[in-house]
Amino acid sequence: MTSVLDLAPVVPVVVVDDPSDAVPLARALIAGGLPAIEVTLRTPAALEAIRAIADAVPDAVVGAGTVITPEQVTRAVTAGARFLVSPGWTDLLLEAMRASGVPYLPGVSTTSEVVALLERGVREMKFFPAEAAGGTAYLKSLNGPLPQARFCPTGGIGPTTAPDYLALPNVGCVGGSWMLPADAVAARDWGRVEALAREAAGLTGSRAQV
Numbered sequence: 001m002t003s004v005l006d007l008a009p010v011v012p013v014v015v016v017d018d019p020s021d022a023v024p025l026a027r028a029l030i031a032g033g034l035p036a037i038e039v040t041l042r043t044p045a046a047l048e049a050i051r052a053i054a055d056a057v058p059d060a061v062v063g064a065g066t067v068i069t070p071e072q073v074t075r076a077v078t079a080g081a082r083f084l085v086s087p088g089w090t091d092l093l094l095e096a097m098r099a100s101g102v103p104y105l106p107g108v109s110t111t112s113e114v115v116a117l118l119e120r121g122v123r124e125m126k127f128f129p130a131e132a133a134g135g136t137a138y139l140k141s142l143n144g145p146l147p148q149a150r151f152c153p154t155g156g157i158g159p160t161t162a163p164d165y166l167a168l169p170n171v172g173c174v175g176g177s178w179m180l181p182a183d184a185v186a187a188r189d190w191g192r193v194e195a196l197a198r199e200a201a202g203l204t205g206s207r208a209q210v
């Protein structure tokens, strides 16, 4: 499989409360041009949402986010998750992710964590919480000594800051929830979600111009 970092410039980070929203929401994101979708395991509906998207929306590459235990790795992959994302990592979690057979992005926010992952043969990671942990300045600084590490920064990123991240050589994609405003999801305004997704998908253009 293509690296998770190269599927799309923006990976929507989705919190699903009502499992019946999962399929129309995924269709709206795909129609807008965002095929990789991270469903966070933060709600009881998450696994059902992953299963529904995997079954009904074949064009989606659905993954699981907020994966923090080996049990969640197993449940997510069984439900149909095609990639795994964690906000942070331990050796136990890393071993389970590695054994799952699907691509994974362990979360880091410090230089030592990046070095520790490189030591374990992992070069692709989530940078979380991106804005709070130092944003583009931090990632730019990491690229000097550690250019072999590539990141999906997530956390506090919006449409105006995403292009700055995407312009960095060590950033493959960014994650974010801005294309899924809570009021639009509550109103099931999938047209608005699609329009916001389309704008996000177009951010590749900003990147190409840099």
Ligand SMILES: O=C(O)C(=O)C[C@H](O)[C@H](O)COP(=O)(O)O
Residues within 6 Å of the ligand: 013, 040, 042, 065, 066, 067, 085, 086, 087, 128, 154, 155, 156, 157, 175, 176, 177, 178
């Ligand atoms: O759930 C997880 O595993 C997380 O790591 C948190 C998410 O990545 C952020 O909540 C998304 O970022 P926002 O765009 O700021 O909403």
